[in-house]
Amino acid sequence: MAQSREQIVARVTDALTGDPSPVAVRGARKVDARGERSHFWVVSDASGVIEAVGTDDGEFESACRFVGIDPDDGNAVIDAAGRVLTPGYVDIHAHGSWEHSFDDGPEGIDIARAGHAVHGTTRQVLSLITNPVEVICENIRNVRAKMDERPDILGCHLEGPFLAMARKGAHDPQCLIDPVPQVVDTMLEAADGCIRQITIAPELPHGISAIRQFAAAGTVPAVGHCDADYEMARRGFDAGAGIMTHMFNAMNGLHHREPGPIPAAVEDPRVTVELINDGFHVDDPMVSLSFRFAPHRTAFVTDAMAATDCPDGPYKLGALDVNVVDGHARLVSNGAIAGSTLLLEVAVRRAVNELGISPVEAVEAATLTGAKAFGYDKPNPVTGAPLGLVAPGFAADLLLTDPDTWTVEQVWCAGRRLK
Known part of the structure; x- marks a missing residue:
């Protein structure tokens, strides 16, 4: 059942005023300012910062375990299935x-x-x-x-x-x-x-x-x-x-x-x-x-x-x-x-x-x-972790997007799930 706008506002506001959680996404086509890569994965930690990225499956499993995610848990690990992964x-x-x-x-x-x-x-x-x-x-x-x-x-x-x-x-x-x-x-x-x-x-x-x-x-x-x-x-x-x-x-x-x-x-x-x-x-x-x-x-x-x-x-x-x-x-x-x-x-x-x-x-x-424009591509007092790339040390601001329509399907801000 579709949520009303009031419900969406409450959900987004609650998420943004709450604590971040580890995030693990695999099987994506990563697109950011550093280029495109297929079969890409990203793992962030409990502070809302990207811990590791890559294309090697073994390294993905190790990164998941390091942040406390079971790599075999289908509910905890998101299969992007070829969707585009970008920074927020x-x-x-x-x-x-x-x-x-x-x-x-x-x-x-x-x-x-x-x-x-x-x-x-x-x-x-x-x-x-x-x-x-x-x-x-x-x-x-x-x-x-x-x-x-x-x-x-x-x-x-x-x-x-x-x-x-x-x-x-x-x-x-x-x-x-x-x-x-x-x-x-x-x-x-x-x-x-x-x-x-x-x-x-x-x-x-x-x-x-x-x-x-x-x-x-x-x-x-x-x-x-x-x-x-x-x-x-x-x-x-x-x-x-x-x-x-x-x-x-x-x-x-x-x-x-x-x-x-x-x-x-x-x-x-x-x-x-x-x-x-x-x-x-x-x-x-x-x-x-x-x-x-x-x-x-x-x-x-x-x-x-x-x-x-x-x-x-x-x-x-x-x-x-x-x-x-x-x-x-x-x-x-x-x-x-x-x-x-x-x-x-x-x-x-x-x-x-x-x-x-x-x-x-x-x-x-x-x-x-x-x-x-504001120096937020580097560590700074306002955002803490830098913004703008899917890379280790950057904020876990992540989007999963349809590769044909470029419609945003899933959203995280600093490890907080918004959509």
């Missing part, structure tokens, strides 16, 4: 799902996270929309509290309020402000270290100084929702910005005499470029071009709003009314694109099955690249 997906820019946003308080976070988790996004940076500063700070504190409860929440991303009016997209213009030092200090104090990234238009009067201020505090500033030219974008990256927010969207485009901010990001090896691969925000040839532009630095993100994995109809983005038609979200007021209804599961499927991008590149864009 890492989304560094998403606003919600299942009719809730990450701005909607603790319950809203639980519900929206479950909507992404069951589709394979095991770790997520929770994006908060433009609001009055006091509201943003309260939402930041909610994210910080959730990080203490569960391992799947990496922190928050502030998409606003330091955006260019001319490139505001679906953000409330009444809440857009200049990032003066006092406001930056207020946000950093509320965050207690949980702001992973913040989108800033560098051309604002205090844009460059704010980039420096956030970077000095350990946040990765992102250039985006900006009217910046090439030189101004370069100044932003040199000041400490390490991400381009959803490349091609809400910024000046490519032009042969006015190159704009995109080449500044593409040519800078320090910069991770976000890409929304839904066939709507960015046309398919430009998605393919991005992988040639910035190999190993293109990170799939969803920019997913509350209508994700929901029927078409009316929704909210902050205080603004949104209408979703054919899965595309637009503001009722002016028709501006209002985030997406994308899942990383779908972004990977589109890349492989529709665009001809290799599975290795597509999976890397949904896993290791986003983790690298």
Whole structure:
């Protein structure tokens, strides 16, 4: 009998607030940023960390016994039967799902996270929309509290309020402000270290100084929702910005005499470029071009709003009314694109099955690249074990996926079974 969404949310939340267990999977086709291997197995320990991987059956049995699993126990050992085994997906820019946003308080976070988790996004940076500063700070504190409860929440991303009016997209213009030092200090104090990234238009009067201020505090500033030219974008990256927010969207485009901010990001090896691969925000040839532009630095993100994995109809983005038609979200007021209804599961499927991008590149864009943007591809204080590979010492964030449809069938986050 199918579970209701309420039951799924409760199950996922209980799993993520509980203890990990050893995991043993065999007979898989492993795909991660290091390549593909068949007849692959992985074993993780009781701390939620991968203990061993390989293709030798004898070594698999030894690894199982080492973590306390009977290799002959068909209930304890999962036979992948040729399914694709990948790391869990890492989304560094998403606003919600299942009719809730990450701005909607603790319950809203639980519900929206479950909507992404069951589709394979095991770790997520929770994006908060433009609001009055006091509201943003309260939402930041909610994210910080959730990080203490569960391992799947990496922190928050502030998409606003330091955006260019001319490139505001679906953000409330009444809440857009200049990032003066006092406001930056207020946000950093509320965050207690949980702001992973913040989108800033560098051309604002205090844009460059704010980039420096956030970077000095350990946040990765992102250039985006900006009217910046090439030189101004370069100044932003040199000041400490390490991400381009959803490349091609809400910024000046490519032009042969006015190159704009995109080449500044593409040519800078320090910069991770976000890409929304839904066939709507960015046309398919430009998605393919991005992988040639910035190999190993293109990170799939969803920019997913509350209508994700929901029927078409009316929704909210902050205080603004949104209408979703054919899965595309637009503001009722002016028709501006209002985030997406994308899942990383779908972004990977589109890349492989529709665009001809290799599975290795597509999976890397949904896993290791986003983790690298914050140094989470190495041991770190936030996640402990690194993220983004199926390899010893990495977190047991694992997906089993149908090899034809790329539909996620089973999910583990740090050794906790979510699906």
